[in-house]
Amino acid sequence: MGREQQQVSYTVEQLVSVNPYNPDIVSDLENYVNEQVSSQTYSLEANLCLLRLYQFEPGRMSIPIVVQILIKALMAMPASDFSLCLFLIPEQVQMEEQFKTLIVLSHYLETARFRQFWDEAAKSRSILEVVPGFEQAIQAYAIHVLSLTYQKVPRPVLAEAINIEGLSLDKFIEHHVANSGWALEKSHGRSQLIVLPRNEFNHPELKKHTADGVPFEHVTRVFPILS
Amino acid sequence: MSHPGRVHNPSRYVVPSLDEVLSFTGSAVAEAAQSLIPSASETLIDRSVARMASSYDYDDASLDSRYPRPPSAGQGSAGTDQGYDPNFVPDSVKTFVVHLYRHIREKNVYEIHQMYDGSFQRLSDRMFRECPWPSVEAIAPYVDNDHVFCLLYREMWFRHLYARLSPTGRQRVESWDNYCSLFSVVLHGVVNMQLPNQWLWDMVDEFVYQFQSYCQYRAKLKNKTEEELQLLRQYDQAWNVYGVLNYLQALVEKSAITDVLEREKEGLEQFTATDGYDYEGGTSNVLKMLGYYSMIGLLRVHCLLGDYHTGLKCLAPIDISQQGVYNVVIGSHISTIYHYGFANLMLRRYVEAIREFNKILLYILKYKQYHQKSPQYDQILKKNEQMYALLAICLSLCPQNNLVEENVNSQLRDKYNEKMTKMLRYDDEAYAVYDELFTYACPKFITPSAPVLEEPLTNYNQDAYRLQLKLFLYEVKQQQLLSGVRSFLKLYSTISIGKLAAYMEVDEPTLRTILMTYKHKMHAIDGDGKIIPNADVDFYISENL
Numbered sequence: 001m002g003r004e005q006q007q008v009s010y011t012v013e014q015l016v017s018v019n020p021y022n023p024d025i026v027s028d029l030e031n032y033v034n035e036q037v038s039s040q041t042y043s044l045e046a047n048l049c050l051l052r053l054y055q056f057e058p059g060r061m062s063i064p065i066v067v068q069i070l071i072k073a074l075m076a077m078p079a080s081d082f083s084l085c086l087f088l089i090p091e092q093v094q095m096e097e098q099f100k101t102l103i104v105l106s107h108y109l110e111t112a113r114f115r116q117f118w119d120e121a122a123k124s125r126s127i128l129e130v131v132p133g134f135e136q137a138i139q140a141y142a143i144h145v146l147s148l149t150y151q152k153v154p155r156p157v158l159a160e161a162i163n164i165e166g167l168s169l170d171k172f173i174e175h176h177v178a179n180s181g182w183a184l185e186k187s188h189g190r191s192q193l194i195v196l197p198r199n200e201f202n203h204p205e206l207k208k209h210t211a212d213g214v215p216f217e218h219v220t221r222v223f224p225i226l227s
Numbered sequence: 228m229s230h231p232g233r234v235h236n237p238s239r240y241v242v243p244s245l246d247e248v249l250s251f252t253g254s255a256v257a258e259a260a261q262s263l264i265p266s267a268s269e270t271l272i273d274r275s276v277a278r279m280a281s282s283y284d285y286d287d288a289s290l291d292s293r294y295p296r297p298p299s300a301g302q303g304s305a306g307t308d309q310g311y312d313p314n315f316v317p318d319s320v321k322t323f324v325v326h327l328y329r330h331i332r333e334k335n336v337y338e339i340h341q342m343y344d345g346s347f348q349r350l351s352d353r354m355f356r357e358c359p360w361p362s363v364e365a366i367a368p369y370v371d372n373d374h375v376f377c378l379l380y381r382e383m384w385f386r387h388l389y390a391r392l393s394p395t396g397r398q399r400v401e402s403w404d405n406y407c408s409l410f411s412v413v414l415h416g417v418v419n420m421q422l423p424n425q426w427l428w429d430m431v432d433e434f435v436y437q438f439q440s441y442c443q444y445r446a447k448l449k450n451k452t453e454e455e456l457q458l459l460r461q462y463d464q465a466w467n468v469y470g471v472l473n474y475l476q477a478l479v480e481k482s483a484i485t486d487v488l489e490r491e492k493e494g495l496e497q498f499t500a501t502d503g504y505d506y507e508g509g510t511s512n513v514l515k516m517l518g519y520y521s522m523i524g525l526l527r528v529h530c531l532l533g534d535y536h537t538g539l540k541c542l543a544p545i546d547i548s549q550q551g552v553y554n555v556v557i558g559s560h561i562s563t564i565y566h567y568g569f570a571n572l573m574l575r576r577y578v579e580a581i582r583e584f585n586k587i588l589l590y591i592l593k594y595k596q597y598h599q600k601s602p603q604y605d606q607i608l609k610k611n612e613q614m615y616a617l618l619a620i621c622l623s624l625c626p627q628n629n630l631v632e633e634n635v636n637s638q639l640r641d642k643y644n645e646k647m648t649k650m651l652r653y654d655d656e657a658y659a660v661y662d663e664l665f666t667y668a669c670p671k672f673i674t675p676s677a678p679v680l681e682e683p684l685t686n687y688n689q690d691a692y693r694l695q696l697k698l699f700l701y702e703v704k705q706q707q708l709l710s711g712v713r714s715f716l717k718l719y720s721t722i723s724i725g726k727l728a729a730y731m732e733v734d735e736p737t738l739r740t741i742l743m744t745y746k747h748k749m750h751a752i753d754g755d756g757k758i759i760p761n762a763d764v765d766f767y768i769s770e771n772l
Contacts (some may be wrong), residue, residue, distance in 0.1 A: 021472040043534070054533055056468050056675050079752045080575055083698060087533035087573070091694045110705050112743035148746040151769045157739065201750065201760070202767045220716040220766040222742065223723050 016049045023060075024065055030065050035203040037068055040133045044081055047072065058090065063098070068100050068131060074109065075137035082106045098127055109138070112145055118163040139163070149200040152185060155192040209225050301628050313362035319350060320361055321369055324380065326372040331379075331420055334509060340423035343383075348602050351387055358572070359392065364424050374417060378409040386433050389440070394645055396458045399441050400465040406434055410474050410517075414481050419511045421504060424552070427513065431520040434471070435527050441466040441530075442673035446688035468675040472528060475521040482518025485544045502555050519545075519552060523559060524565050530735045531673045533695055535570035539754075542567060557594075558603050561587065561610045568617060569670065573699070577625035577750045578761050586620045587634045600648070612642075616668040618645040620661065623650035624706060625761045627747075628715070653707045665696055709745050714765050724768070742768065 013024050036042055047069045054061040054159035066089065073081035082212040086103070093099065094142050095198045109218065117138070121128060128134050142161040146153050159165050164172050173194060176182040183195040196202065203218045250474055323346055330338040351360075351634060363381045370376045390395050394402070409430075411565050412418055434636040445459055445466075464470070479485070490496040503516045522541055529538030545553055556559040564587040571580040591611050613701065618639060622628065641645075648658045672691035707729070713724070728738040749762035 005673075016352060019467050021476060024470065026316060045540075048534060048537055052532065052537070055532065059675050078747060078750070079756070083702070084536050084574075086698055087535070087695065091690065092696070107705065110747065112745070114740075114741045145743050145747050148750060149743050149768055151767055153768075199767075201746070201758070204767060218717050221721045221762075222766050222768045223721070224729065 012046055013043065014045075016046050020049045020052075020096060023053060023057060025052065026060055029183070030062060033065050033068050033072075033220045036072060037131050042072055042076060044073075044076070044079075044084070048084065048088065051085055055088055055090070061093070062210065063093075063096065064095070065100070067098050070099070071128060071131045074102065074106055075131070077109055077135060077138070077141040079103055101127060109141065114161040114163070115140055118160075135163075147196050147199060150196060151198075151202045152195050153200065257298065293300070309664075313356040313359070314365045316361045316365050316369075318730045319354070320366065323350060324366045324369050324376075328373065330333060331376065331422070336421050336423055336447045336504065340425060341652060343426050344421060344602070346688065347383065354397070355387065359388050362412050375412060375420075378405060378412065382409060382430060382433075385437075386429070389433070389437065394626050396444070396455050399437070399444065400458065400462045401467040402437060403441075403470075404542065406437075406474070407470070410478065413514050413517060415479055416481070416514065418513050418584075421509070422516075422759055424482075424502060424516060425558075427516040428520050431475075431517060432558060434563065435524050435531075436527070438466050438468075438471045439531055439671055439673055442675065443623045443688045445678050446674055447686045448678060448684035449685070451688045452479050456680055459678065462490050463677060465757070467677075472525070475524045475528065478514070478518045478521040479541075482514045482521075482716075484515060484518035484522070487515065488544050499551050503552050514553075520559060523553065523563050523566075526539070527562065527670070530670050531691075532564050532675060532690065533672060535573045538566065539574075553648060557598060557607065559770045561607060562592075565610055565614060566670070572617060572621055573695075574751070575702070575748070576753065576759065577621045578630065578751075578759065581618065581621045581625070581627055582631050583615050584621070585631050585635055588614055588618065588638070589632050590632055592638065613668040615639055615642050616664040620649070620664055620668075623647055623661075624703070626710075627761070627763055629763070651710050653703075653710060657727045658700060658703065662696065665699055666692075669695065678742050705744070706748055709748060712741060712745050713762075713764050716766050740767070 012028050013023075015022075015028065019025070019182055025048055029046055029149075032046050033050065036047075051066070051069065054066070073085050076082075083106075094103070100154070101120070105117060105120055105124070108114070108120065118190060129142070135213075139162040146158065146161055150157075157168070162172070173182065173184065177184060181197040185193040185195055295653075310767055323342065327339065327342050338449075363377050363384060366380060367377055382405060385394070385398070385405065388398060389402075392573055448456070448674070451459075487496055487498050491498045498515075498772065503512050503519065505512060517554075522545060525541035526538040529541060530534070542563070545551060547553065547563065553563050564583050568580045568584045571577075571583070573597075590610065591607065595607060595611070597603075601607075607661050615638065618631070618635075622631070622639075628636065643664075645662045647662065651658050669692065672695050672751060674687060674691050711731055715727060719727075724738060731738060731741070733741065745766075746760075749765070751759045751761055753759050
């Protein structure tokens with residue numbers, strides 16, 4: 001069964017790159033979306049191809065499939081796949097309830113409003129739970145943004161961003177300390193500090209100066225007030 | 228049930244699937260085989276072509292005013308002003324087609340270019356300002372009824388019609404039919420001509436333009452006559468989006484142009500060095516160059532559909548960081564960079580867009596004077612203005628003024644200083660300016676699906692544009708508070724979260740989300756998943772004192 005599946009997806013990818021402007025591959029692409037969902041894989045190219053074909057023949061559009069594509073695209077953040085998909089979906093379709101919800105969720109993620117995101121996601125569990133791996137993908141995105149921003153992040157900020165608290169959070173942090181180069185520190189106040197790995201974005205002194213690189217004029221260090 | 232993409236009847240207006248386009252169909256090939264195929268003696272090196280090639284590249288003639296214009300080719304034959312007679316062939320037109328036909332047979336690319344770029348325009352200006360050229364049936368006897376020449380003539384005929392007059396629905400459909408025939412002949416690989424790059428670029432460019440124009444035409448249903456609606460019903464396959472895309476794709480594929488470019492990188496093939504011409508073997512450059520230009524055509528079509536990611540993928544085999552055949556013909560250069568830049572803007576890769584707009588705007592500043600007499604001059608100026616508007620937008624979303632060359636910058640400030648100041652403010656007035664500039668500079672987006680020809684008949688030709696504008700402004704809104712952050716960060720090398728929040732008049736948790744948004748928006752992700760920083764001003768939050 002595994003090898004058969006392998007062959008089907010190989011063929012679909014080939015179709016998309018060799019003969020994409022072809023209405024006969026719509027059902028193959030739709031099956032492929034379902035397969036991406038169930039096997040937790042992802043193909044932007046194939047999904048854009050399908051959205052294009054829906055654009056060419058709006059009567060064939062399947063709303064559930066498009067919803068799945070958009071959720072997968074959300075999971076690809078920080079890449080801008082979600083907006084790439086929206087560019088191809090007619091305005092009237094975007095007015096449907098499910099799409100409005102997803103757009104709101106995307107908005108919260110784009111503007112790093114993680115608390116509001118998780119609140120809204122909880123309300124929309126029925127739409128989101130069809131796609132396994134959603135929570136983990138968003139948590140990975142949240143950590144990505146925190147790593148760009150913080151050298152050390154306070155525990156409450158991390159908790160809010162990834163929507164994990166208490167003992168589960170302890171285990172989560174332990175896992176990343178063991179595997180992702182995180183470290184723990186006690187701060188002067190009560191809360192824990194999680195030290196994120198050093199990279200060129202939270203430690204600008206590490207920035208490599210390439211000829212191509214964006215000229216770097218100014219870096220500010222921002223710190224909290226002790227209460 | 229008709230299936231677009233399938234040949235379901237032998238109607239003239241078939242919509243080809245990719246397979247059909249690529250496969251062999253007998254009659255078209257046989258006809259083409261009779262025309263413009265050199266006899267044995269003509270396969271020897273064409274001396275005039277070889278001589279021209281060694282001195283310089285004649286496609287750069289427009290940059291280089293060393294080329295004298297040939298003496299006027301026509302003796303004006305008046306009488307085409309009142310009432311158009313498609314069968315009347317003035318002497319100057321007779322001379323024109325006879326000479327053009329001969330030059331094509333002799334593969335004298337230089338002469339072909341002079342006639343195509345020069346004589347055709349002059350005759351059009353003098354005699355066909357407000358009416359079409361003589362019909363192809365009328366001139367055919369002067370050119371041995373050559374099938375391929377007639378297709379080429381008709382292509383020019385329709386292009387002239389679109390440029391100077393207003394095509395009817397029927398003419399639009401006939402033009403589609405002509406492109407199908409012309410591209411089919413080329414794809415079957417039996418064409419043996421060398422044509423100037425300018426002409427080959429114009430063909431692809433015009434093909435995409437007429438497609439876009441037809442989509443706009445057929446989306447305006449409210450005031451259509453019953454006759455026009457009937458035409459739309461009957462010829463529902465004309466300018467079908469599958470057909471357009473599949474022809475472009477087929478040209479790319481059949482020409483194997485991506486292989487040529489790959490081999491060239493490894494030094495195994497000459498292509499750029501000869502601008503795509505074959506000086507020695509004298510083989511045809513038509514399929515190869517149409518394939519090359521079709522990559523740019525595909526980028527353009529995908530931008531019109533709102534699929535920026537795929538558009539850029541179609542262009543990927545062309546390395547725009549190098550000189551290449553894409554910048555030999557100025558129209559192709561500008562179209563490539565305009566669409567490349569626009570796609571990057573919509574993908575939030577602002578630095579990349581700024582870089583490319585800057586380069587081409589500088590180029591146009593330096594060289595536009597050499598194109599003043601060219602028929603493309605107006606287009607060049609228009610695209611120039613649009614790209615300044617796009618550059619203004621990019622710089623407002625991503626201030627990187629040091630990426631802009633000084634002369635380009637002063638032009639930019641002349642045109643848009645006040646508007647750029649407004650755009651930095653992020654209030655209602657700012658959105659109005661973003662709206663205005665985007666609307667002015669964006670491509671003419673299309674709705675590709677077939678029209679619904681039942682009551683109520685509406686005009687929906689603006690729908691696609693409205694969606695792209697809305698999504699663009701939505702992105703602008705998400706970046707609303709970031710310019711405020713930037714100006715404060717510029718003032719401080721160290722600042723506490725509390726103080727920054729106070730200055731920005733938000734509470735601490737909100738400030739934290741704003742700071743994270745800044746980081747997210749200022750770090751785009753490129754095609755390989757790499758993080759590309761956009762910002763000239765950056766920060767990090769450290770919990771130490």
